[in-house]
Amino acid sequence: MYKASDLLKKAANGERLTPEEGLRLYTEGDPETTMEVAHQLRLQKTEPGLVTYLVDRNINYTNVCTTDCQFCSFYRLPGHPEAYVITRQELGEKIEELLAWGGTRILMQGGHNPDLPIEWYEDLLRWLKATYPEIECDCFSPSEIENIAHLEGMSMEEVLERLHAAGLDGLPGGGAEILDDEVRKRISPKKTKTDVWLHAMRIAQRLGMVTSATMVIGFGETIQQRINSLTRLRELQDESLAAHGNGFTAFIMWTAQLSETNSMGRSRHRDKYGANYDEYLHTNAFARIYLDNFTNFQASWPTQGLEVARRALYAGANDFGSTMLEENVVSQASAFTEREPHMSVYRLHEQIRLAGFEPAQRDSRYRIVRRFERVMTKEELAPNPIPSRLSPTNATI
Ligand code: SF4
Numbered sequence: 183m184y185k186a187s188d189l190l191k192k193a194a195n196g197e198r199l200t201p202e203e204g205l206r207l208y209t210e211g212d213p214e215t216t217m218e219v220a221h222q223l224r225l226q227k228t229e230p231g232l233v234t235y236l237v238d239r240n241i242n243y244t245n246v247c248t249t250d251c252q253f254c255s256f257y258r259l260p261g262h263p264e265a266y267v268i269t270r271q272e273l274g275e276k277i278e279e280l281l282a283w284g285g286t287r288i289l290m291q292g293g294h295n296p297d298l299p300i301e302w303y304e305d306l307l308r309w310l311k312a313t314y315p316e317i318e319c320d321c322f323s324p325s326e327i328e329n330i331a332h333l334e335g336m337s338m339e340e341v342l343e344r345l346h347a348a349g350l351d352g353l354p355g356g357g358a359e360i361l362d363d364e365v366r367k368r369i370s371p372k373k374t375k376t377d378v379w380l381h382a383m384r385i386a387q388r389l390g391m392v393t394s395a396t397m398v399i400g401f402g403e404t405i406q407q408r409i410n411s412l413t414r415l416r417e418l419q420d421e422s423l424a425a426h427g428n429g430f431t432a433f434i435m436w437t438a439q440l441s442e443t444n445s446m447g448r449s450r451h452r453d454k455y456g457a458n459y460d461e462y463l464h465t466n467a468f469a470r471i472y473l474d475n476f477t478n479f480q481a482s483w484p485t486q487g488l489e490v491a492r493r494a495l496y497a498g499a500n501d502f503g504s505t506m507l508e509e510n511v512v513s514q515a516s517a518f519t520e521r522e523p524h525m526s527v528y529r530l531h532e533q534i535r536l537a538g539f540e541p542a543q544r545d546s547r548y549r550i551v552r553r554f555e556r557v558m559t560k561e562e563l564a565p566n567p568i569p570s571r572l573s574p575t576n577a578t579i
Contacts, residue, residue, distance in 0.1 A: 186211035193471045194219050201413050204472045211407055213464040220498035229478055229499040233539035234478075236289040236504040236529050236546060239280040243306075249325070250278035250325070251370040253359075253401065255443035256291045267295065270309060275574040277314050278425045280507060282565035288544045289355050289504075290321040296330040302343060303330065309348035313571050318546055319378060320352030320392055322343075324382030325374040327353070335344045338378075339483035342385050352392030352546055353383065355414025355434065359396075361411040365403045368447065372460075380418050383387060387422040392546045394431040395419075396475070399437035400463055401446070408465070412472050431548055432478035432501065433469055437462050437487040442474075459490045463497045470498025478548050482526065492537040502534055502547070528563040 184192065188209040188563060193199055199207060207216070207548070227469040244267045247257035248437070268578045288310075310319055322330075322345070331341045342353070355371050359369065361376040374382075399408060406497065423430040437457040440447035446455055457465070463484075470479050480501045481494035491502065507524040525533075527543075536543040543552040 190215060190219050194222060195200050196474070198474050199472055201409055204409050204412070204468075205406060207471070208409065209546045210470050213460065213467070215466060216471065217467040218495040219325065220470035221496050223470055224479065224498050229538050232245055232542050232544050233495055233502050233534045234544040234548065234550070235502045235534070236287060236544055237280070237283055237285040237527060238289055238504045238546075239267070239276060239285060239507040241268070241273065241276055241288055241290040241508070242292050243273070243290055244292040244298070244458075246295040246297070248296055249294045249370065249372045251373055252445040253369060253438055253440060255441065259556045260296060267298070270576070271572060274313065276507075276567055277317060278458060278570055278572070280317070281314070281505070284506060284543070285317070285505070286551065287318040287320055290319065291323055291354060292326065293331065294326060298335060300330050300334050300336070300341060303345055304348040307345060311349035313429045313576060318351045318392075319349055320354050321350055323354055323356035323380045325357040327382045328378055338382050339385055342382070342389060346389050346391060350391065353386040355383070355394035355396040355430070356412070359398045360401060360403045360407055361406040363415045365401055365407050369401045371553075376414060380414060383430070384418060388426060389559060390428055390553055392428050397433070397435040397469070398438055399435065399461065400440070400453070400455055402454045405407060409472075412469060416473055416475060419473070419497065424473060427449070429545065430476060432480050433476045434480040435462075435466055435469060435471055436482040440483060445498050460488060462486055462490065463493055466494050467497040488533055491531060495537045495539065501531065501544070502530060505530065526563070528558070528560045530557060
């Protein structure tokens with residue numbers, strides 16, 4: 183059996199670790215050395231001096247949900263006085279603010295709303311594409327797709343094909359948490375199981391859509407269960423890359439955000455949950471090593487804060503995430519975004535340069551949109567408002 187230090191050498195040479203080797207490295211390896219190797223791999227696999235970011239906006243189209251995940255502070259049951267579904271006027275205003283910032287994508291997700299038929303999603307996507315054709319629509323997560331399929335009595339293939347035809351460009355990786363059903367049954371018993379989550383991604387990738395992979399740690403899961411989750415992602419990545427070359431664009435991980443506003447945060451077992459910054463950085467570095475078929479790893483400033491996100495750029499990450507412009511989900515569980523809900527482009531540049539890299543704007547497929555070889559001023563990176571495309575006839579719903 184290899185020692186952890188031998189496993190790091192093996193990984194540094196580009197050899198894949200088995201799940202058993204991964205478990206040994208993760209549990210016995212020195213975190214600092216693991217981060218160094220992860221950083222070396224990142225320098226080999228992505229442009230070394232560059233850290234990328236995306237100008238996009240998170241939009242939560244509805245907070246209505248019937249799934250009762252134990253860690254969620256965002257949802258409201260149908261009929262709750264704070265329940266909402268976004269209007270086109272509201273959506274359009276948000277997108278126009280994004281366009282002013284030079285944005286290229288919206289990431290739109292919501293609860294499992296039992297009152298929205300598939301036609302609602304199709305109409306919304308068609309309207310988005312007709313009104314804002316330059317904006318890429320990465321919307322809904324596998325569990326939302328499963329919810330629509332259940333409500334409509336359709337397969338997930340049918341749902342995804344119809345939404346893709348209506349304008350859906352990508353399926354974000356939300357709702358993966360830990361891809362191990364023992365954990366999922368405990369923290370979100372009504373939510374999508376591992377095989378279904380992966381199958382939705384498999385279909386989306388086959389359809390040529392943009393997809394990302396995520397993992398959230400700190401639900402009281404074991405290290406083995408984290409390895410199981412990463413292994414399932416690695417297997418699907420192998421499968422999709424071999425079948426058609428379109429796999430996950432990136433891996434993004436963060437820590438569970440637990441507070442008095444969610445069931446896990448109020449639980450008498452609260453002390454067993456959560457993960458600290460060191461664990462976040464170590465896990466991110468381990469994931470860079472273990473997921474040898476992924477290219478891009480994103481630092482999560484919304485959950486970890488700016489200092490830790492900058493450190494993550496030396497623990498395997500090559501991307502600083504996005505401007506977001508608003509955040510409504512983890513903010514309600516007292517995440518960093520409660521204090522700083524969005525990041526201006528200037529502030530993103532500042533953070534990336536502070537970490538010692540050159541910032542570059544990318545699109546959702548990680549293609550470089552713009553490089554910034556010199557330091558830009560606040561004025562140069564300020565938003566430029568655009569004429570509104572909303573009118574009483576096109577924004578009435
Ligand atoms: S995490 Fe998503 S699916 Fe779970 S309760 Fe919250 S909104 Fe619903």
